Amino acid sequence: MSGRLPLFADPVRLASSRFRGSGTLALAAMARLAPSLYGDNGTVEVALHAAMEQGRAVLHGHLKGRLSLQCQRCMEAVSLEVDHAFSLGVIASEDEIPALPPACEPLLNRGEEIALADVFEDELLLLLPIIPLHEPGACQAALPVGSGVETTEDPEQRKKPFADLKKLLSEGKS
Numbered sequence: 003m004s005g006r007l008p009l010f011a012d013p014v015r016l017a018s019s020r021f022r023g024s025g026t027l028a029l030a031a032m033a034r035l036a037p038s039l040y041g042d043n044g045t046v047e048v049a050l051h052a053a054m055e056q057g058r059a060v061l062h063g064h065l066k067g068r069l070s071l072q073c074q075r076c077m078e079a080v081s082l083e084v085d086h087a088f089s090l091g092v093i094a095s096e097d098e099i100p101a102l103p104p105a106c107e108p109l110l111n112r113g114e115e116i117a118l119a120d121v122f123e124d125e126l127l128l129l130l131p132i133i134p135l136h137e138p139g140a141c142q143a144a145l146p147v148g149s150g151v152e153t154t155e156d157p158e159q160r161k162k163p164f165a166d167l168k169k170l171l172s173e174g175k176s
């Protein structure tokens with residue numbers, strides 16, 4: 003991680019000092035996220051500010067960038083715009099979860115230093131769609147027969163992908 007963010011930090015200490023910082027995270031460096039990406043070139047911009055709120059350490063984070071995923075219908079790249087803010091309330095035990103403000107997700111921490119890159123990676127993983135797909139109309143592939151989804155295309159149009167497939171197969175043999 004580059005920028006003005008420490009690699010490791012004690013979140014309560016960050017909050018006490020009202021830490022503010024930002025940086026850049028390389029997608030390829032995120033070992034848990036990278037396998038879900040169609041291409042792991044690129045970076046996401048990250049920002050963090052920490053504060054004590056009602057006696058509790060809270061980390062406010064922001065992520066901005068673009069992830070490239072693989073459409074599971076046409077197998078081509080589909081991009082996911084990320085512009086995501088999140089808040090994490092530091093708790094020492096799960097008993098404290100009900101006391102968190104509604105906008106805060108819990109961050110279990112008992113004074114140990116945490117890897118800030120992991121915090122951002124966790125948030126990115128939560129943003130991934132279960133099945134990445136292009137928007138209807140933007141996808142290269144026709145809908146599978148019997149999918150139950152009606153299209154306005156005429157049947158002649160719908161046959162075209164099979165012609166392309168035939169062409170691809172013959173090219174593959176040469």
Ligand SMILES: [Zn+2]
Nearest residue numbers: 073076136141
């Ligand atoms: Zn697609």
